[in-house]
Amino acid sequence: MRSPREQLLACDPELFAALVGEENRQRLGVELIPSENYTYPEVLALLGSVFTNKYSEGYPGRRYYGGQTYTDQVESLARERARRLFGAEHANVQPLSGSPMNQAVYLGLLEPGDTILAMDLSHGGHLTHGAPVSHMGRLFRFLRYKTDPSDGSIDFDRVRALAREHKPKLVLCGYTSYPRDLDYAAFKSVADEVGAFTMCDASHYAGLVAGKVLRNPLAEGFDVMTTTSHKSLRGPRGGMILCRGELASRIDKSVFPGLQGGPHMNVIAAMALTLGKALEPAFHDYARRVLTCSQTLARAFLDRGAALVTGGTDNHMLVLDTQSTYGLDGKRAEELLDEIGVTTNKQIIPDDPNPPLRPSGIRLGTPAAVTRGMAEPEMERLAAWMHNVLAHPDDAGLRKTVRAEVERMCAGFPVPGLEEEKK
Secondary structure, X not given: OOOHHHHHHHHOHHHHHHHHHHXXXXXXXXXXXXXXXXXXXXHHHHHOOHHHXXXXXXXXXXXXXXXXXXXXXXXXXXXXXXXXXXXOOEEEOOOOOHHHHXXXXXXXXXXXXXXXXXXXXXXXXXXXXXXXXXXXXXXXXXEEEOEOOXXXXXXXXXXXXXXXXXXXXXXXXXXXXXXXXXXXXXXXXXXXXXXXXXXXXXXXXXXXXXXXXXXXXXXXXXXXXXXXXXXXXXXXXXXXXXXXXXXXXXXXHHHHHHHOOOOOHHHHHHHHHHHHHHOOHHHHHHHHHHHHHHHXXXXXXXXXXXXXXXXXXXXXXXXXXXXXXXXXXXXXXXXXXXXXXXXXEEEOOOOOOOOOOOOOXXXXXXXXXXXXXXXXXXXXXXXXXXXXXXXXXXXXXXXXXXXXXXXXHHOOOOOOOOHHHHO
């Protein structure tokens, strides 16, 4: 009997070629996009399991279809593990991804037209934190606070003044490209003064919260924390909402039936496994190594005279100002690094004068590299290679030489889940 891969090759050779191409890209290069990671082999197995076949509208014990014995077990496991991992009173693990996850919170706790105080997008906020092009930006009134570009600090006197003037119903923190930890007590103080809910979008760094190397907003009294399950958690591409018990009904009804229908039970099964692994001591060590490697990478760039947004990092990511350091916009820098097998993403910097598709920086992160077993020596080598390539953008020969060195390094660090396919 042919294996699923053999069947795919026979059925659709073009699609099979794309799959093999992506596998080789991941093996031969280094993933430094901070929001990407290599998931567990067991997650890949569960994503392709029979749970894909099952419709499970509703919640455990309250489904609209029969045959839910094992789906109820799976979702209950995921919810219980999420509560235990993050110290939450309630967990909803059904959001299909990060954007609908945040939308469900807004729509469950607020009314259209209400005011939300959130981080400015160019200073690190996310699309769902009030971008005018997003549907949430049209439904709610977003006010934006900024950071001090010199060190990344947040002026809480200014945040408090905005809150006092505009009386937001929700104070939102969390980030997509902010290389610092957050002062949750200060945000909560502002929200409490004006009677607002507190929400933290920890999608990018929840793994470091779970690993206890970054502060936990729920432990500091926040009403809601949202997170995706991939990125620094290494799981499938899904979302979860963690909240105080008294908000549970509002959140659950907002997710289903308010925003979406049947959950993806194969994803929820994979999420349950991911959360179980994050509860193990080995994951704490992983989170610590992610942080150490991020700070090593940052220091290596700083030692070479590079400009980093906020001057360094407290978490798993750093933002390199390629425009002021190398005279290159982020799009060009991303393309040059792609040529050497180092995957990054172009990134706007605070109050960026350049457009979003050709911004002034790139964003770098260490979760995926650490998943493969890379450590501080590899971060030093990567920084040296990247710096040399960006400092000499017209040297195609250099890029060819560095590409070979990157591939030789990667050969010593297998990608989880791809070893068998290589044989």
